[in-house]
């Protein structure tokens with residue numbers, strides 16, 4: 362465990378240049394995957410800006426030789442991203458259902474009742490805590506985005522507008538008492554000051570309480586070649602081992618883990634204040650063993666991924682050339698924000714006329730999303746196109762729904778599906 366080197370003051374941590382490890386401070390970082398430079402996700406341009414120069418940021422993930430944390434330098438700040446966050450979790454009914462099941466499981470597991478206190482960090486619009494309120498359990502959301510937090514309060518979910526820091530955590534604890542459960546979903550990768558953030562979690566949780574963290578799993582990212590899930594807002598990419606080390610740096614000890622299908626493959630880490638944690642579960646040992654078997658517990662074990670990804674690109678380019686020569690027309694179909702910060706498209710060669718158009722749903726207020734801007738093409742604006750897409754969908758050929766086939770190699774699945782469904786106009 363390398364936590365002794367991570368105990369630094371906030372000032373010291375912020376003084377470290379971007380190319381040193383944000384967890385242990387080591388300057389020994391190796392390249393894991395360099396995707397070039399792309400525009401930030403969630404940056405919406407007005408149509409008149411399409412021809413103007415556009416700012417891009419390097420997307421180069423490095424792995425620390427010492428503590429193995431995979432990380433992106435902090436080039437954008439969470440404050441830029443989250444203060445006016447456009448995403449409302451409740452828009453996704455499956456995600457709300459996921460949260461409801463989590464709350465039910467946590468209540469049972471921890472024996473939470475009317476006297477308990479639950480805190481969610483980055484609680485968004487109350488999609489999760491509403492289920493805690495329903496059960497008559499005291500709770501508080503901590504949410505940096507003003508407009509999203511307001512939506513939670515309207516649902517009756519008490520919400521504090523703030524970023525979690527050790528100071529915020531201590532203030533909440535002083536006012537409400539320590540939390541029996543602190544939970545956070547898909548936020549542990551978004552906070553570049555991972556040590557300060559973890560200390561904030563420790564200051565929130567009661568001395569005999571629990572912390573639950575859902576975060577994308579580097580093991581499945583590697584196994585399924587999910588390089589399109591790498592984007593500027595994800596500063597860290599965790600194995601269970603590096604998650605365990607990050608928790609330890611803030612005074613928390615990993616005690617259990619669950620494997621989830623969310624976001625292409627996630628882990629839910631259960632942690633407790635180190636003083637009361639005890640031994641980790643058998644499941645922790647199993648997941649660590651799986652990571653070790655995939656060579657992710659050594660620096661060198663991370664070296665092959667870039668080669669795998671470049672092979673994906675080569676195969677995709679070969680397919681696109683072949684399709685063009687065959688007179689076929691290939692279009693891109695709408696993608697989530699991190700998809701159209703355009704890892705795929707920006708990763709193609711510069712003479713990228715291989716994809717005729719990319720359909721992007723027009724964003725609110727008529728703005729378009731960060732992309733190589735060559736206009737828009739709506740794939741369903743004629744009966745013929747819509748019928749073809751619907752037939753593909755009904756027939757089970759859904760090249761845009763890669764998440765439905767996690768067991769297949771994603772590139773081969775995409776190529777096969779595109780081959781089947783290429784629409785000639």
Ligand SMILES: [Zn+2]
Pocket residue numbers: 382383384385386387425426427428429430
């Ligand atoms: Zn490190």
